Amino acid sequence: MPETVIQVSPRRPEDARFNHVVEAGDSFVHEILPGEFVRIVDLKGNQAVDTLFYNAENYSDRYSAQDTIREQRNIYLTTGTKLISTERNVLMTIVADTCGRHDTLGGACATESNMVRYAIEKRSMHACRQSFLKGALAWSQKTGREFDKRDLTANINFFMNVPVTAEGQLTFEDGVSGAGKYVELRAEIKTLIVISNCPQLNNPCNGYDPTPVQILIWDKNQETHV
Numbered sequence: 001m002p003e004t005v006i007q008v009s010p011r012r013p014e015d016a017r018f019n020h021v022v023e024a025g026d027s028f029v030h031e032i033l034p035g036e037f038v039r040i041v042d043l044k045g046n047q048a049v050d051t052l053f054y055n056a057e058n059y060s061d062r063y064s065a066q067d068t069i070r071e072q073r074n075i076y077l078t079t080g081t082k083l084i085s086t087e088r089n090v091l092m093t094i095v096a097d098t099c100g101r102h103d104t105l106g107g108a109c110a111t112e113s114n115m116v117r118y119a120i121e122k123r124s125m126h127a128c129r130q131s132f133l134k135g136a137l138a139w140s141q142k143t144g145r146e147f148d149k150r151d152l153t154a155n156i157n158f159f160m161n162v163p164v165t166a167e168g169q170l171t172f173e174d175g176v177s178g179a180g181k182y183v184e185l186r187a188e189i190k191t192l193i194v195i196s197n198c199p200q201l202n203n204p205c206n207g208y209d210p211t212p213v214q215i216l217i218w219d220k221n222q223e224t225h226v
Contacts, residue, residue, distance in 0.1 A: 005079035009096035009184045011037060011218050018217035024210030025126050025199035027135030031056050032187040035220030037095065039184040040158055040195075044211035046175035048160040048198040050108045050128040052153065053083055053091045056190040059147060061087040065104045065154040075164060076101040077156060083185070091191045096184035099159055099177045105170055106162040108132065108155050109200050117202070128155075131196035139194075157198075158183050160205050172203040 013019070016039075022028045024047070032038050040049055055061035067084040069075055077083075079097040082090045108128035132152050140147040159177035162170050199210050 003074060003076050003078065004100040006098060006100055007079040007096045008098060009037075009039065009182075011039070011184070011216075011222070013216055015222060016216040016218050017222070018215070020215045021212050022195060022197045022215060023212050024197055024206075025131060026197055027131040027138075028193075028195040028197070028215060029135045029139040030193055030215070030217075032092075032191045032193055032217065033220065034187050034189055036187050037184055037218040038092075038187070038193065039096075039182050039214075039216040041180065041182040041214040041216065042099065042159050042177045043179065043214055045177055045179035045181065046159070046204075046207035046209075047177070047211045047213055048175065048200065048205040049158040049213055050132070050196040050198050051156045051158055052132065052194040053085075053156075054151075054192040054194070055085055055087070055089060055091065056192045058087075059145070059151055059192070061085045061089060062151070062153050063091060063156070065156075068104065075105060077104055078102070082188075083156075090188045092185040092187055094183060095186045096182070099181040099183060101176065102183060103157040103160040103162040104154075105164070106157050106160060106172065106205075108157075108196065109198065114202060126199045128196035128198050128200070131199070132194060135194050135196070139192075155196075157205070160198075172205055174204045175207065
């Protein structure tokens with residue numbers, strides 16, 4: 001599978017049934033029904049969007065970076081990538097992508113990793129693991145379903161640029177996205193999406209300036225325009 005596949009979506013923002021802005025550092029949790037389309041828009045450019053996916057009927061069946069990489073034979077995600085779960089279900093398919101490629105190796109920032117990578121004094125800084133947990137607990141309270149820290153797992157970093165060196169090391173570089181770039185996915189089964197709009201200030205994944213992103217959702221049978 002090619003490393004980068006640019007594809008523009010036929011869906012118009014004004015036709016979306018759901019439109020929400022996630023501020024930098026905030027979480028977002030939502031169920032996407034089979035056949036629905038969800039678009040994540042990098043409003044300002046160079047923003048990292050840490051994202052988890054779960055089978056909405058069984059949270060123990062969740063996105064698997066290992067299975068997705070193996071099936072696609074590509075360490076980057078792009079148009080055509082199928083997001084495979086731990087039980088080998090296809091959760092989502094990337095159907096449009098104007099950024100080109102996305103990371104699924106770099107993981108999510110945490111207060112602990114901030115201390116190890118940068119400085120002990122960084123412990124107090126907000127991190128994606130906290131946003132994920134906040135979103136999970138709020139969703140659990142709202143729905144009555146158990147969903148907590150034990151359910152946090154390997155994530156996708158949409159718009160984030162994490163090249164792999166010849167020695168097999170990961171490096172965090174300036175993002176490859178720009179203002180208005182987006183990635184759009186179609187749900188193949190009922191899927192729970194959990195987003196942390198990354199607040200990281202210590203590496204160039206957000207251009208040292210975290211910014212909002214937009215979430216758009218279209219119904220399964222909604223008319224499209226080319």
